[in-house]
Amino acid sequence: MRQKRFAMTALAGTMAAFVAAPSVAQEIRFMCYSDGNECEVYDDLLTRFEAEHEGVDVIVDVVPYQAILENLPVQLAAGTGPDLAKVTDLGGLNEYYLDLTPYIDTAYWDASFGDTLDWYRVGDRQGYYGLHTQLTITGPFVNATLFEQAGVDMPGPGATWEEWAEATRAVAEATEADFPMAIDRSGHRVAGPAISYGAQYFDDEGNGSFEGFMPFAEQFVEWNNDGTMARDVWASQGGATYADAAQEFINGEVVFYYSGSWQVGRMDEQVGDFFDWRVVGSPCGPAGPCSGMPGGAGVVGFEQTEHPEIVAEIIDFLAQEDVYAEATARTRNLPAHLGVASAGVEFEGASPAAQAALNAFASDLSNVSPIAFRYQGYAGNRAMFGITVERLSQAIVGELTVEEAMERAAEDLSAALAESN
Amino acid sequence: MLSVISSVMRIVEIPMIALQRLLGINRLAWVFLLPNLILFGLFAFLPVILNVVYSMTGSDNVLLSDRPYIGASNFGTLLDCSDFLDPNSCREDKFWRAVWNTIWFVTLQVGIMVGFSLLTAVILNRDIRARGFFRSVFFFPVLLSPVVVALIWKWILQREGVLNAFLDWTGIGGFNWLVDAHWAFAWSVFISVWAHMGFYTLILLAGLQAIPRDVYEAAIMDRAGAWRTFRRITLPLLSPTMLVVLVLALIKGVQTFDEIYAFTGGGPGTATTFIIQYIYEKGFAGAPRLFGLAAAASLLVAGVLVVLTLAQLWANRRSVDG
Numbered sequence: 001m002r003q004k005r006f007a008m009t010a011l012a013g014t015m016a017a018f019v020a021a022p023s024v025a026q027e028i029r030f031m032c033y034s035d036g037n038e039c040e041v042y043d044d045l046l047t048r049f050e051a052e053h054e055g056v057d058v059i060v061d062v063v064p065y066q067a068i069l070e071n072l073p074v075q076l077a078a079g080t081g082p083d084l085a086k087v088t089d090l091g092g093l094n095e096y097y098l099d100l101t102p103y104i105d106t107a108y109w110d111a112s113f114g115d116t117l118d119w120y121r122v123g124d125r126q127g128y129y130g131l132h133t134q135l136t137i138t139g140p141f142v143n144a145t146l147f148e149q150a151g152v153d154m155p156g157p158g159a160t161w162e163e164w165a166e167a168t169r170a171v172a173e174a175t176e177a178d179f180p181m182a183i184d185r186s187g188h189r190v191a192g193p194a195i196s197y198g199a200q201y202f203d204d205e206g207n208g209s210f211e212g213f214m215p216f217a218e219q220f221v222e223w224n225n226d227g228t229m230a231r232d233v234w235a236s237q238g239g240a241t242y243a244d245a246a247q248e249f250i251n252g253e254v255v256f257y258y259s260g261s262w263q264v265g266r267m268d269e270q271v272g273d274f275f276d277w278r279v280v281g282s283p284c285g286p287a288g289p290c291s292g293m294p295g296g297a298g299v300v301g302f303e304q305t306e307h308p309e310i311v312a313e314i315i316d317f318l319a320q321e322d323v324y325a326e327a328t329a330r331t332r333n334l335p336a337h338l339g340v341a342s343a344g345v346e347f348e349g350a351s352p353a354a355q356a357a358l359n360a361f362a363s364d365l366s367n368v369s370p371i372a373f374r375y376q377g378y379a380g381n382r383a384m385f386g387i388t389v390e391r392l393s394q395a396i397v398g399e400l401t402v403e404e405a406m407e408r409a410a411e412d413l414s415a416a417l418a419e420s421n
Numbered sequence: 422m423l424s425v426i427s428s429v430m431r432i433v434e435i436p437m438i439a440l441q442r443l444l445g446i447n448r449l450a451w452v453f454l455l456p457n458l459i460l461f462g463l464f465a466f467l468p469v470i471l472n473v474v475y476s477m478t479g480s481d482n483v484l485l486s487d488r489p490y491i492g493a494s495n496f497g498t499l500l501d502c503s504d505f506l507d508p509n510s511c512r513e514d515k516f517w518r519a520v521w522n523t524i525w526f527v528t529l530q531v532g533i534m535v536g537f538s539l540l541t542a543v544i545l546n547r548d549i550r551a552r553g554f555f556r557s558v559f560f561f562p563v564l565l566s567p568v569v570v571a572l573i574w575k576w577i578l579q580r581e582g583v584l585n586a587f588l589d590w591t592g593i594g595g596f597n598w599l600v601d602a603h604w605a606f607a608w609s610v611f612i613s614v615w616a617h618m619g620f621y622t623l624i625l626l627a628g629l630q631a632i633p634r635d636v637y638e639a640a641i642m643d644r645a646g647a648w649r650t651f652r653r654i655t656l657p658l659l660s661p662t663m664l665v666v667l668v669l670a671l672i673k674g675v676q677t678f679d680e681i682y683a684f685t686g687g688g689p690g691t692a693t694t695f696i697i698q699y700i701y702e703k704g705f706a707g708a709p710r711l712f713g714l715a716a717a718a719s720l721l722v723a724g725v726l727v728v729l730t731l732a733q734l735w736a737n738r739r740s741v742d743g
Contacts, residue, residue, distance in 0.1 A: 070705055077483035092708070232580055236599045238687025238694050239702050382708035390515075397602055397690035399518075400509070408514065419481050420709045 025057045026307055028314065031072060031085035033065045035262045035297075038086070038134065041330045042299075042318070049317045056310055076302060083305040084314065088297045090119040090130060091379035098301035099127035103312030109319065116336045119377035120298065130298035131319045132336035133327065137361050137368065138192050138260040138292040139282050140164075141267060143177075145275035146255050150174035154280075158290065161193060161219070161283045165228050168255040178253040179230035181223070182245035185237060187385025189258060190220065190392070191375060192293040192368075196285025201375045201384070207417060208380045210388075210409050215286065217392060217402050224396045230254060235397050240386035250274075260295070261361040265332050268354035277353065279360040281367060291369035294376050296336065334362055383416040476716035481709035488713070495717035516718060518691045519699035526610060526695060527674035534614045534621060534670055535663070541618065542625035543655070556626070560619035570616045571683035575599075578608060599685060602692035609681050609693045616680060617673065621666045628662030629655070661737070668733040672726055696722055 030046070032039040043060040050056055061082065063071075068087060075081040076096040087093055097120065100109075109117065109128055120130035147154045150171040155163045168180035183189055195201070197216035203209040223229040233245045249257035250270045264279075271277055284290035299318060301311035317323060321339050328335040329348045335341045341362070347355055375381055387409050395405035441449050471485075476495055478488035501512040508517035545556055562570065577583045578598045585595030598604045632655065640650045656663075678697035681687070687694035687702075696718070704715030 073710070074483055089708075231600055232597065235689040236579075236597075236605075236685070238685060238689070238691060239698070240707065241686040241688075243686075386707055393688065394690045397688070397692070399602075399690040399692075404509070411512075416709055419479060419711055 026055055026310060028056060028058045028084070028305075028307060028310060029082040030058055030060045030299075030314075031063055031068065031082040032060050033063055033068050033086060035065075035134070036265045036331060036333075038297075038327075038331050038333075041327055042086075045318065045323055045327060046314065049314060053310070053313070058314060076304070079304055081302050081304060083307060083311050084299060084301045086133065086297050086299050087130075088295070089382050090298060091122045091377050092382055093300070094120060094122040094125055094129065094379065096302050096304070097125070097127075097129035098303050098305060098308055098311060099125075099129060100301065100312045100315060101127045103309060104128060104316045104319075112319065112321070112337050112339055114338055115373060116298075120300065121377070122379045130300045131315050132296060132298040133318065133324075133333070134262075134296040134298070134331070135294065135334040135336035135365075136261045136296040137294050137334065137365055138189055138258065139361055139364055140280055141249055141257045141259060141263065141357075142278055142280055143249070143252060143255050143257075143275055144278050146171050146175045146177055146252070148276075155283075157281055159283055161196065161285055164256060164283050165223065169228060171255045175255075177255050179245075179248065179255070180228050181256045181258070182230035182233055182248060182254045183220075183258040184245065184260075185234050185241070185243040185389060185393075187240075187388035188293055188295060188381075189260070190216070190388060191385075192282050192291045192372060193220075193258070193285065195291045195293075195369045195371050195375075196283065196287060196289050198285070198287035199371075201371055202378075208378060208384050208413055210384075210406060210413065212287075213388075213409070214402070214406055217395065217406055220392065221395045221402050231396065234389075234393050237393070240389045249277075260292075261334055261358065264350075264354050264357045264361070267357070268351050277357075279357040281360070281364045289369040289371075290367050291372050292364055292367070293372050294365070294368050296333075298336075332358065334358065334365075380413075380417060380420060383420070384413060387412045387416070472716045472719060475712050476720050478713050480713075481711065483710075483712070491713070495713045496721075498714060499717055499721065513714075515691060515694070516696075516699055519694050519696045522606075522691070522694060523675060523677075523696045526606070526613075526677065526693075527671060529610045530613050530677075531667065531670045531674050533610065534618050535666060537614065538618045538621035538625055538666065539659075539663070541622045542629055543651070545622070545626055546629045556623075559622050562616045563619040565616065567616070567680035568683045570612065571680045574608070574612050575684055600689055602689050605685050605689055606692050609685060612680065612684060613674075613677060617670075621670060624666055624669075625659065625662060628659050631662075632658045664733065664736055668729060671729050675722065675726060675729075 030042070032042060034040070039060055039062045046058045046060065050058060065088075068085065069089070072081065072085060072087070073089075073093065076093065081096065106128060113132060116132040116135070117128060117130070119132070121127070142154065144154065147167075150173075152167055152170045152174065155167050159167075165181060171177065172180040183193070191199070191201070194213055194216040197219065198212040199210070199216060200212040201209060203211060220229070224231045224234060230245055230248060232248075233243050237243050244259060244263075245254055245257055246259060246263055246266060248254045249259075250267070252275055267277055282290050282292040299315055301308070301315055305311050318327065319337075321337065324335065324337045325340045325343070325345065328337070328340055328345050332347045332350055332354070335345060345358075347358055350358065375384075378384075391400070391405040391409040391412070394400045394408075395402045400408065440452065444452065474485060475488070477490060477492060478485065479491040479494065480488050482488050499513050499516050502517065503510040505511070505517065508514045508521065511517045541559055545552060545559070549555070565573075575582075579585075580595070580597050580599075584598070588595050596604070598608060636654055636658070637650065640654055645653070676697055677695050678701065681693055681695060682698055682701075685693045687698050700715045700718045700722070703711045703718065
């Protein structure tokens with residue numbers, strides 16, 4: 001009898017749980033990767049959103065960056081993606097994005113995020129898709145202590161790549177530093193310098209192109225072979241694998257390291273008092289521009305979500321000026337929100353050197369070439385980044401001449417564009 | 422315990438007898454095979470079919486329904502060469518660079534590895550001191566994960582690695598091993614041999630121990646020298662085992678990917694890019710994802726592996742038939 005009563009109670013309890021379940025939680029999965037502490041900060045901010053929206057449970061799935069690049073597109077194609085994610089292939093995943101237009105104040109978004117909204121738009125899909133949470137810009141870190149020890153004057157604003165190469169060679173020679181210069185092994189990183197040397201990246205019809213890339217390619221290969229550039233970074237890897245020279249710079253082995261604003265936190269933490277470092281504006285090239293390359297990451301929702309309204313509300317919540325300003329300050333990223341940028345950001349826990357570096361990067365944004373902005377929003381840019389790395393590396397190690405490498409790059413690009421949607 | 426088992430068996434027996442009456446004794450075998458057939462079909466046969474289908478489709482879409490049929494175009498792209506010996510003359514030059522790298526790598530790696538494995542097995546088969554210890558030492562690298570192997574050697578060989586520190590200390594001076602194409606390739610072969618030879622040594626050791634002692638005793642009585650004994654007795658009697666080792670090593674060599682990918686990333690340039698890395702990069706790491714081209718390349722590799730396996734069967738049959 002007692003057993004029967006227990007069974008009845010258990011059954012009733014289970015049924016109650018099932019009946020109640022749908023009204024309890026609307027589970028939202030947020031696929032997130034961190035360069036620093038971004039996911040941790042979003043998780044904290046979204047706890048406030050959950051408090052304001054009873055029944056909504058936002059689960060921040062922290063994944064490696066590689067999962068965003070490789071697994072997310074496959075999940076989306078198979079219809080098993082998350083509700084929202086932090087992405088860097090901004091235009092490339094456009095076909096899956098949830099259009100936020102019906103759910104947000106578009107006037108506020110236009111006024112706040114301006115041109116970065118275009119990076120998420122492709123073809124006739126011209127809605128509001130992405131909240132650019134992390135604006136980055138490429139640029140050089142310079143070891144000021146080595147300059148001082150060598151007694152060489154640091155080139156000033158408007159200096160060219162050649163002037164920097166000459167100065168850093170002199171510094172490296174005087175101080176016995178291993179490498180005068182280094183650039184991350186990434187197609188994105190060389191885009192700014194390439195534009196300064198005349199790369200156009202687009203043909204007359206608006207398709208991706210390596211037109212005008214040759215002068216930079218020749219210079220870059222030459223510098224890798226004459227010891228101006230750290231050859232290890234580009235030559236010791238294969239394929240389109242990313243490699244950086246941050247550790248070499250931190251170790252004091254590189255005089256001039258071209259990377260980007262996302263490295264400021266790392267430099268701040270790991271260089272410490274070891275030497276004085278500073279960020280200078282991107283050098284100029286023979287073609288004129290002194291351009292870095294913008295970039296970064298943004299939060300997007302996906303059409304396949306079962307809760308489009310909540311997903312849009314979450315993104316809109318993160319886009320509000322006070323929330324955005326807090327996230328920017330805590331994650332120590334450059335703001336893409338014009339209001340937050342113009343008000344200035346007091347980066348949390350940043351040393352004076354880091355604060356100065358972030359300000360230097362922010363002020364260099366005005367020098368970014370329109371080609372660079374357009375290239376960043378181009379849906380085929382990932383293909384072009386990969387091709388750039390693979391073919392330039394082959395030219396550096398001598399498998400191809402620079403001319404052959406650029407011919408192959410053009411062929412690779414036309415094949416990639418033909419296969420893309 | 423036994424009574425419980427027999428009770429269970431009696432319960433199972435009833436439906437089995439009924440099923441046997443219904444299907445007949447021959448068809449009942451298929452019922453037992455069915456679970457395995459379903460699993461094999463689902464996880465081995467179906468992927469092969471899908472691979473063939475993907476190889477004949479284009480675009481970067483994942484779903485087959487979104488991919489247009491393009492016939493043998495992917496195979497045409499891979500095989501479009503004016504001179505197969507010169508990758509620069511091929512439309513898909515990276516594929517042919519990977520093919521030639523793989524051929525060189527397999528030739529060197531298998532040759533060196535089988536030779537060293539045989540030598541090591543012969544030595545470890547002798548009555549030497551601390552034989553058990555040395556057997557463990559040679560087998561130990563086999564237990565390591567390929568990524569661990571790659572990282573260990575990367576730390577040793579990188580610009581500021583252990584080897585260069587040692588060379589600097591001796592006054593010889595360091596060298597940038599992983600930036601030079603020839604050295605990177607040579608080290609890749611060495612590491613692969615180091616990591617895998619223990620496994621083949623073990624197989625050859627088992628083969629050596631299976632050779633009857635009395636044959637050697639007869640050779641001693643006939644005053645045969647050590648080299649003659651090795652050439653006339655050990656090698657012929659070991660040849661079936663050698664054949665297995667050779668074919669296994671060849672197939673594994675063609676499939677080389679993880680440890681070299683973690684070690685050099687396929688570089689410098691494409692100096693250590695092998696065929697499986699090419700397939701991985703085309704299908705999964707690159708943009709756009711060319712699943713069709715990757716599938717076509719993997720089918721060509723599968724074709725090569727089938728040829729190698731058939732060659733093994735042929736050679737095996739020939740040796741059995743005498």
